[in-house]
Amino acid sequence: MAGKRGARSKRTQRTSGPLPPVRSEPPLSRQRIVATAIELLDAQGLDGLTMRRLADRLGSGVMSLYWHVDSKEDVFDLALDSVLEYRGSPHIAQLHDWRGEIIHVLEDWRASMLRHPWSASLLSRRALGPNTLGRLELLSKALSRAGVAAADMNVAIWSLWNYVMGATITRASFELSDEDRAAAQLRLARLSERYAAIERSRLLLDDDWDGTFRRGLGFLLDGLAPGQNSSAP
Amino acid sequence: MAGKRGARSKRTQRTSGPLPPVRSEPPLSRQRIVATAIELLDAQGLDGLTMRRLADRLGSGVMSLYWHVDSKEDVFDLALDSVLEYRGSPHIAQLHDWRGEIIHVLEDWRASMLRHPWSASLLSRRALGPNTLGRLELLSKALSRAGVAAADMNVAIWSLWNYVMGATITRASFELSDEDRAAAQLRLARLSERYAAIERSRLLLDDDWDGTFRRGLGFLLDGLAPGQNSSAP
DNA sequence: ACCTGAACACCGTTCAAGT
DNA sequence: ACCTGAACACCGTTCAAGT
Numbered sequence: 001m002a003g004k005r006g007a008r009s010k011r012t013q014r015t016s017g018p019l020p021p022v023r024s025e026p027p028l029s030r031q032r033i034v035a036t037a038i039e040l041l042d043a044q045g046l047d048g049l050t051m052r053r054l055a056d057r058l059g060s061g062v063m064s065l066y067w068h069v070d071s072k073e074d075v076f077d078l079a080l081d082s083v084l085e086y087r088g089s090p091h092i093a094q095l096h097d098w099r100g101e102i103i104h105v106l107e108d109w110r111a112s113m114l115r116h117p118w119s120a121s122l123l124s125r126r127a128l129g130p131n132t133l134g135r136l137e138l139l140s141k142a143l144s145r146a147g148v149a150a151a152d153m154n155v156a157i158w159s160l161w162n163y164v165m166g167a168t169i170t171r172a173s174f175e176l177s178d179e180d181r182a183a184a185q186l187r188l189a190r191l192s193e194r195y196a197a198i199e200r201s202r203l204l205l206d207d208d209w210d211g212t213f214r215r216g217l218g219f220l221l222d223g224l225a226p227g228q229n230s231s232a233p
Numbered sequence: 234m235a236g237k238r239g240a241r242s243k244r245t246q247r248t249s250g251p252l253p254p255v256r257s258e259p260p261l262s263r264q265r266i267v268a269t270a271i272e273l274l275d276a277q278g279l280d281g282l283t284m285r286r287l288a289d290r291l292g293s294g295v296m297s298l299y300w301h302v303d304s305k306e307d308v309f310d311l312a313l314d315s316v317l318e319y320r321g322s323p324h325i326a327q328l329h330d331w332r333g334e335i336i337h338v339l340e341d342w343r344a345s346m347l348r349h350p351w352s353a354s355l356l357s358r359r360a361l362g363p364n365t366l367g368r369l370e371l372l373s374k375a376l377s378r379a380g381v382a383a384a385d386m387n388v389a390i391w392s393l394w395n396y397v398m399g400a401t402i403t404r405a406s407f408e409l410s411d412e413d414r415a416a417a418q419l420r421l422a423r424l425s426e427r428y429a430a431i432e433r434s435r436l437l438l439d440d441d442w443d444g445t446f447r448r449g450l451g452f453l454l455d456g457l458a459p460g461q462n463s464s465a466p
Numbered sequence: 467a468c469c470t471g472a473a474c475a476c477c478g479t480t481c482a483a484g485t
Numbered sequence: 486a487c488c489t490g491a492a493c494a495c496c497g498t499t500c501a502a503g504t
Binding site: 121124125128130133134136137140141144150152153154155156157158159161162163164165166167169170173191194195196197198201202203204206212215216218219220221222223224226 | 354357358361363366367369370373374377383385386387388389390391392394395396397398399400402403406424427428429430431434435436437439445448449451452453454455456457459
Binding site for chain 3: 066
């Protein structure tokens, strides 16, 4: 499709150099490498990404990747930060609904990670990229508007970060394989007499992840900004 | 040391078969494998554990391990759960200080993981072992005593689990290498105009992890059990 | 019952070389 | 400037065999 000669006769898009063979792969680039890495991670999980497989998908030799990228770690960092890009409006102050604004920021963050289940567990191990910092910035500003005191700001940010990250990792790992989950449930059922309390509340059978996330976040926000009650209109 | 012939003349400990050469390594066992795996993980981190290195330390061939253990994943599961064994008293109800009891359970959990920094990030990826379930059980009972309603129980447990796990992973990853941390701070400083809010609160320079953990946990508990105020005697 | 070495099918990355 | 293949120093695990 790309490069097909249509109505425009001048080559306005490729501005210099001889045309490469029309049907070949586009040249390697950081961007293409990252996009393909994300595809591979989505399809095969964290262990599924290898430099060799990545090169295969890109139709290049393995070592060609290393011109564009420092190492496999580098690929992980780039893929993670790419997936965390915030695509919403930076100004979503909805009629002074600060609580709603904070919830929006965190739900959007969580949704981005759940779209790429490998990303949550990577986030906890890799350095903070620009898009991650951007989301922290957004959160910090929303918390300020919600009246969180400067002295409590870092505690509030880290608490929410930890909560979102933990919740997303937990959910992603429980969703990973029904097989594992069934095995865990079986083992729990077998040991139910030793774990009477969590058996009674059916902790490991509860799969309303979205509801649990929202309600737990509500409790945390109640603690962080007691002025703003959850039942306010 | 082990097996040294002393005052006891009868061999009461080894009950059958010929004595092995006195000075040799004790025989391979699940227990020894797990203990050595933990040593290796403590010394070299998650990537430092390989079956070959593990066998070397144990003075055995690599494939001998597979008689006692299913796979490398199995070793991870066993090492993780071993490290999470709860060594405190199961009855620490201190004069009806339910809030203090909950905090104790969670601080002890966190401390166990911080002693083995690889464990927190493993916890998020591996299945729940018996010791992990035991700690969840302890938490569940403490929450019941603190008056958390049955309908809120699972939300409360998961919220606290997510908080503790997230906080511990975050702390462990920031402590991992001063080098990375310095690099992150440098990058943040350079981009400070784009991230004015988190720069202002010096989010990434704040290293009072213990205080932040405790205060954030306080906020979460305020939300979960509003009856029990943090300033109560 | 417990341990072993050889072999297989992989890894990430260095290096010296090509265009 | 960009790409490459050969080679190095590793992996986890299968298998057939030893005691």
